[in-house]
Amino acid sequence: MYFSNMEEELLGTFSNYFEQPLIDEILEEGKLMEVPAGETIMDIGQYIRSIPLMLSGAIKVLREDDEGDELLLYYLEQGETCSVTMACCMGHTKSEIRAITETDTKIVMVPVQKMEEWMAKYKGWRNYVFDSYQNRLNELLQTVDSIAFKNLDQRLMDYLKKKVEVTKDNRIKSTHQEIAYDLHTSRVVISRLLKKLEKMKKLVLHRNYIHVIDL
Amino acid sequence: MYFSNMEEELLGTFSNYFEQPLIDEILEEGKLMEVPAGETIMDIGQYIRSIPLMLSGAIKVLREDDEGDELLLYYLEQGETCSVTMACCMGHTKSEIRAITETDTKIVMVPVQKMEEWMAKYKGWRNYVFDSYQNRLNELLQTVDSIAFKNLDQRLMDYLKKKVEVTKDNRIKSTHQEIAYDLHTSRVVISRLLKKLEKMKKLVLHRNYIHVIDL
DNA sequence: AAACAACAGTAACAAAGGGCACAAACCTAA
DNA sequence: TTAGGTTTGTGCCCTTTGTTACTGTTGTTT
Numbered sequence: 437m438y439f440s441n442m443e444e445e446l447l448g449t450f451s452n453y454f455e456q457p458l459i460d461e462i463l464e465e466g467k468l469m470e471v472p473a474g475e476t477i478m479d480i481g482q483y484i485r486s487i488p489l490m491l492s493g494a495i496k497v498l499r500e501d502d503e504g505d506e507l508l509l510y511y512l513e514q515g516e517t518c519s520v521t522m523a524c525c526m527g528h529t530k531s532e533i534r535a536i537t538e539t540d541t542k543i544v545m546v547p548v549q550k551m552e553e554w555m556a557k558y559k560g561w562r563n564y565v566f567d568s569y570q571n572r573l574n575e576l577l578q579t580v581d582s583i584a585f586k587n588l589d590q591r592l593m594d595y596l597k598k599k600v601e602v603t604k605d606n607r608i609k610s611t612h613q614e615i616a617y618d619l620h621t622s623r624v625v626i627s628r629l630l631k632k633l634e635k636m637k638k639l640v641l642h643r644n645y646i647h648v649i650d651l
Numbered sequence: 652m653y654f655s656n657m658e659e660e661l662l663g664t665f666s667n668y669f670e671q672p673l674i675d676e677i678l679e680e681g682k683l684m685e686v687p688a689g690e691t692i693m694d695i696g697q698y699i700r701s702i703p704l705m706l707s708g709a710i711k712v713l714r715e716d717d718e719g720d721e722l723l724l725y726y727l728e729q730g731e732t733c734s735v736t737m738a739c740c741m742g743h744t745k746s747e748i749r750a751i752t753e754t755d756t757k758i759v760m761v762p763v764q765k766m767e768e769w770m771a772k773y774k775g776w777r778n779y780v781f782d783s784y785q786n787r788l789n790e791l792l793q794t795v796d797s798i799a800f801k802n803l804d805q806r807l808m809d810y811l812k813k814k815v816e817v818t819k820d821n822r823i824k825s826t827h828q829e830i831a832y833d834l835h836t837s838r839v840v841i842s843r844l845l846k847k848l849e850k851m852k853k854l855v856l857h858r859n860y861i862h863v864i865d866l
Numbered sequence: 867a868a869a870c871a872a873c874a875g876t877a878a879c880a881a882a883g884g885g886c887a888c889a890a891a892c893c894t895a896a
Numbered sequence: 897t898t899a900g901g902t903t904t905g906t907g908c909c910c911t912t913t914g915t916t917a918c919t920g921t922t923g924t925t926t
Contacts, residue, residue, distance in 0.1 A: 867926100868925100868926085869924100869925085869926080870923100870924080870925080870926100871922100871923090871924080871925100872921100872922085872923080872924095873920105873921080873922075873923100874919100874920085874921075874922095875918105875919080875920080875921100876917100876918090876919080876920105877916105877917090877918090877919105878915100878916085878917090879914105879915080879916080879917105880913100880914080880915070880916095881912105881913085881914075881915095882911105882912085882913080882914090883910105883911090883912085883913095884909105884910080884911080884912095885908105885909085885910080885911100886907105886908090886909090886910100887906100887907090887908090888905105888906090888907095889904100889905085889906085889907105890903100890904085890905075890906105891902100891903080891904075891905095892901100892902080892903075892904095893900100893901085893902075893903095894899100894900090894901085894902100895898100895899090895900090895901100896897105896898090896899085896900105
């Protein structure tokens with residue numbers, strides 16, 4: 437029996453959710469994409485005709501206001517999908533978010549009509565979609581908690597911790613300006629706080645990257 | 652043919668979503684509740700065994716952190732349901748939110764097992780649940796926008812506007828302290844800002860209520 | 867009426883975070 | 897090596913929001 441590369445990866449990531457006939461349909465209808473880090477794969481205002489299933493890598497999901505101010509909402513990782521995007525698909529409305537690959541990423545894009553069809557047809561798909569919604573709602577609640585209840589010091593530490601986890605690299609390759617955008621604050625403020633964390637021996641600062649020791 | 656009060660209300664609110672057999676099942680399995688304003692009908696840490704369908708009234712949904720600081724997330728109104736609660740049900744996890752009736756409210760409580768059963772059985776139910784998720788995600792995004800991008804002046808105005816809309820009364824019967832809790836700030840700050848709005852002729856302040864003129 | 871509690875107004879001060887300016891370090895390309 | 901761009905460090909000051917404290921007003925209870 438022949439297994440394509442894609443099937444192996446699908447099975448590895450989703451076999452606990454999806455029944456074999458569903459895997460077969462995904463292989464047939466889905467489109468494999470390999471995207472390098474730093475690409476915008478979805479943007480605010482776009483119409484969306486397919487939803488992403490993450491095979492590997494990480495995607496950061498951003499919100500933006502009228503003045504172009506950004507805020508990181510959460511990351512998508514292996515086995516996950518973007519429910520906000522799904523919601524837009526189902527409602528045939530424009531995307532509310534921007535999605536940028538944080539690392540090199542493999543995804544399967546599934547057309548929205550199939551997704552609706554599978555809702556009726558496959559219990560595994562229904563469960564998966566529901567669990568995704570649950571995860572996304574909870575992540576959003578975490579985000580709300582973070583910006584409503586925590587101060588910047590703590591938010592920055594959480595951000596750095598998460599980034600190390602997602603990129604699997606304790607050298608964070610970001611400028612202070614980039615971090616400032618994600619946290620919706622200014623470069624000067626981030627520089628200040630990072631210096632404070634360095635004095636606390638939690639990290640070491642370098643040009644263009646940060647070496648995280650212990651947060 | 653006999654129509655119970657509940658059936659009429661269900662039909663009036665949900666007939667564009669639900670097919671007749673589903674309405675019948677809801678009548679059989681659901682439990683009608685009439686709750687006066689100000690009651691906590693769901694709290695953080697509780698296990699949830701049924702989900703609410705709103706027939707009339709309004710419920711405010713709150714988030715709380717470890718130190719007991721509160722924040723209003725959004726209101727539920729006629730025809731809506733709480734997806735965060737639904738997500739908790741499906742995942743058999745504890746409630747992440749607190750729900751308090753803002754006005755006198757009628758709801759039908761549906762046991763979670765039925766809800767799962769209907770997902771497979773009724774297209775109308777699936778669509779309803781999906782639209783609810785979409786609405787809730789969008790409301791949460793609005794909430795994030797509000798606390799991330801707006802200053803307190805604007806958030807307070809939005810809050811008052813929404814309150815007038817939800818209660819259908821331009822006399823807001825709240826103390827400054829209560830408003831402060833919902834917006835997660837202090838009473839003094841709210842008093843200050845309200846005074847400013849009064850000077851701008853947008854409202855008139857009274858003891859225990861606020862007369863909203865034009866926001 | 868006296869006592870008390872809840873509510874609201876306000877001044878004074880503190881803290882967090884943002885903006886501006888400029889200097890220094892570093893990197894790259896001509 | 898020089899010129900120019902990018903990145904980071906830091907001092908100073910401003911705005912927004914939070915805190916404390918005290919006052920007066922109103923409504924309720926005894």
